Amino acid sequence: MRRARTAWLPTAVLVLGAVYCLLPVLWVLVAATKSGSSLFTTFTFAPGGDLVANLTDLSGYGGGLYWRWLLNTVLYAGVGGALSALVSGLSGYTLAKFRFAGRDALFTILLAGVLVPGVTLAIPQYLLLAEAGLTDTYWAVLLPSIISPYGIYLARIYAAAAVPDTVVEAARTDGAGEWAIFRRVALPMMAPGLVIVFLFQFVAIWNNFLLPFVMLSSDRRFPVTVGLFTLLNQGQTVPALYRVVITGVLLSVLPLIALFLSLQRFWRVDLMSGAVKG
Amino acid sequence: MTSAVRGRSRRGTASRGVPYLFLAPAVLLFTLFLLLPIGYAVYLSLRRVKVSGLGLGRGSRTEIFAGLANYRAALSDPELWSSAVRVLAYGALLLPTMLGLALLFALLLDRPRVRLRRFARLAIFLPYAVPGVIASMLWGFLYLPAVSPFTDLAGRFGLPAADPLSGDSVLFAIVNIGVWGGVGFNMIVLYTALRAVPPELYESARLDGCGEWQLAWRIKIPLLVPALIMTTVFSLIATLQVFTEPLTVRSLTNSISSTWTPLMKVYRDAFAQNDLYSAAASSVLIALVTLVLSVGFLRLAGRRSFGGEQQ
Numbered sequence: 207m208r209r210a211r212t213a214w215l216p217t218a219v220l221v222l223g224a225v226y227c228l229l230p231v232l233w234v235l236v237a238a239t240k241s242g243s244s245l246f247t248t249f250t251f252a253p254g255g256d257l258v259a260n261l262t263d264l265s266g267y268g269g270g271l272y273w274r275w276l277l278n279t280v281l282y283a284g285v286g287g288a289l290s291a292l293v294s295g296l297s298g299y300t301l302a303k304f305r306f307a308g309r310d311a312l313f314t315i316l317l318a319g320v321l322v323p324g325v326t327l328a329i330p331q332y333l334l335l336a337e338a339g340l341t342d343t344y345w346a347v348l349l350p351s352i353i354s355p356y357g358i359y360l361a362r363i364y365a366a367a368a369v370p371d372t373v374v375e376a377a378r379t380d381g382a383g384e385w386a387i388f389r390r391v392a393l394p395m396m397a398p399g400l401v402i403v404f405l406f407q408f409v410a411i412w413n414n415f416l417l418p419f420v421m422l423s424s425d426r427r428f429p430v431t432v433g434l435f436t437l438l439n440q441g442q443t444v445p446a447l448y449r450v451v452i453t454g455v456l457l458s459v460l461p462l463i464a465l466f467l468s469l470q471r472f473w474r475v476d477l478m479s480g481a482v483k484g
Numbered sequence: 485m486t487s488a489v490r491g492r493s494r495r496g497t498a499s500r501g502v503p504y505l506f507l508a509p510a511v512l513l514f515t516l517f518l519l520l521p522i523g524y525a526v527y528l529s530l531r532r533v534k535v536s537g538l539g540l541g542r543g544s545r546t547e548i549f550a551g552l553a554n555y556r557a558a559l560s561d562p563e564l565w566s567s568a569v570r571v572l573a574y575g576a577l578l579l580p581t582m583l584g585l586a587l588l589f590a591l592l593l594d595r596p597r598v599r600l601r602r603f604a605r606l607a608i609f610l611p612y613a614v615p616g617v618i619a620s621m622l623w624g625f626l627y628l629p630a631v632s633p634f635t636d637l638a639g640r641f642g643l644p645a646a647d648p649l650s651g652d653s654v655l656f657a658i659v660n661i662g663v664w665g666g667v668g669f670n671m672i673v674l675y676t677a678l679r680a681v682p683p684e685l686y687e688s689a690r691l692d693g694c695g696e697w698q699l700a701w702r703i704k705i706p707l708l709v710p711a712l713i714m715t716t717v718f719s720l721i722a723t724l725q726v727f728t729e730p731l732t733v734r735s736l737t738n739s740i741s742s743t744w745t746p747l748m749k750v751y752r753d754a755f756a757q758n759d760l761y762s763a764a765a766s767s768v769l770i771a772l773v774t775l776v777l778s779v780g781f782l783r784l785a786g787r788r789s790f791g792g793e794q795q
Contacts, residue, residue, distance in 0.1 A: 213597040217599045219588070220589060220593065227611050227668065229626075230619070231610065234622055246630040246631060296509065296510070297509075300503045304502070304503035304506075306500070306504070309503070321774070323774045331517060349517065350517040353510065353514050416727060438621060438735045439735050459613070459614055462613045470606060
């Protein structure tokens with residue numbers, strides 16, 4: 207056998223794919239440095255010198271509204287993801303480690319939730335939360351984001367694999383309460399898996415445009431996606447806003463990309479077992 | 485694989501109520517935010533408003549049972565049909581392109597002697613971090629003739645510049661956003677599945693003189709079938725609900741109507757026209773089609789996925 211020569215064609219195809227995926231991100235990096243007029247007149251990838259001016263305009267918009275949107279996004283995705291991981295963890299642990307009447311039926315029903323399209327839910331969720339007087343509050347976005355059938359499915363697999371029955375039984379013999387067993391014994395063992403559930407739900411909430419778009423009407427509660435969308439819409443009549451939108455897009459994408467790169471070892475995704483390998 | 489702890493009583497065992505108590509939060513949230521809304525949507529879809537008299541004042545508008553009238557109206561609505569056909573075309577373009585590229589990249593990443601592997605994996609996965617609205621804005625601006633590098637380059641070479649946002653080509657423009665956003669995640673799923681295969685499996689094939697392409701075709705792709713089934717089902721569900729991308733690009737072009745996809749029509753009916761009843765009927769129909777297609781696909785694929793995990 208010959209020693210390792212580079213496989214050029216596969217490498218080239220992968221690099222091509224990488225360039226395709228990086229292109230729009232590179233563009234926004236460049237575009238955020240341009241003034242309003244040079245955005246439409248200079249070559250796409252020719253940088254300008256107006257990044258600071260654009261940032262100032264973005265910060266000044268609506269009295270710092272943009273920063274509030276970013277904070278809201280962190281709140282929705284962070285708190286929603288954490289609560290989701292906790293509820294999924296508790297449910298998964300229970301489904302994996304207890305034997306009780308109706309367990310399999312319950313699991314099947316919860317799992318079927320994976321197939322329910324968000325479309326069907328958006329309108330009735332809005333109407334039901336309106337009845338409860340909760341639309342246009344943080345709750346309207348947070349509460350529906352906690353339940354994650356897929357998260358429960360994954361957590362059940364993690365619990366079955368990571369928490370030995372003997373450990374649970376030993377803790378019981380020692381007289382530990384069921385909640386304490388979950389909290390002190392099972393939860394730490396399941397933690398690496400629950401990080402994945404959290405990340406999945408974090409991205410799902412951050413990506414879910416329809417829910418906050420339908421639920422919220424005051425711009426102070428918008429996540430950054432809905433906020434930028436409304437700005438873009440105003441840009442149709444006030445093209446100067448495009449600059450603000452582009453700078454806002456850049457600022458919202460950068461932290462997430464940084465987060466992804468730092469967490470990349472977690473992103474080895476097996477949809478069926480949710481396994482973390484590596 | 486799960487040997488559960490028996491629910492006996494007294495010390496050393498769980499009391500019978502505990503599992504139900506532990507599942508209560510999930511069941512409550514599931515009921516409130518999934519079951520109840522579905523039930524409510526079905527209920528609304530069977531109702532309509534009856535206007536009596538001049539339709540003025542309180543009590544002149546009452547909600548009555550409408551039977552299947554809303555469904556009949558929806559099924560004979562040309563707008564809904566044309567949006568449905570458009571989404572089918574969108575899916576027919578998006579799913580094979582996105583999953584095909586994801587499979588290709590995953591197989592290439594798994595090949596020996598490939599350089600820049602880490603860079604390529606991260607770069608292709610990166611768009612997963614970008615929400616649909618933001619992705620649509622990035623591409624939307626790049627599509628604008630005044631901004632697009634392609635228009636600029638075409639101009640320099642004296643070529644006619646295509647406008648991706650005009651007329652029929654806007655469909656491809658939207659498909660491209662979907663491919664860009666989805667290829668990386670699916671690639672990682674498939675690549676993870678490939679990494680789980682013990683390398684010994686390939687060694688004997690390589691010793692027998694099996695080339696990398698043959699190896700991919702004869703051994704790796706068959707091994708990937710369960711993962712491919714799952715990625716297809718999840719992508720299919722997402723595809724039929726496409727909403728964010730066309731809605732966002734709509735801000736930059738006139739080529740996208742307010743009822744471009746079925747979900748956009750549902751949104752318009754419900755919130756712009758206040759016709760909750762026909763919106764509910766349309767959304768129930770979309771859900772049914774989604775369910776039939778995804779369950780049908782799983783059946784067709786031989787229940788190799790979730791079914792095998794339940795026990």
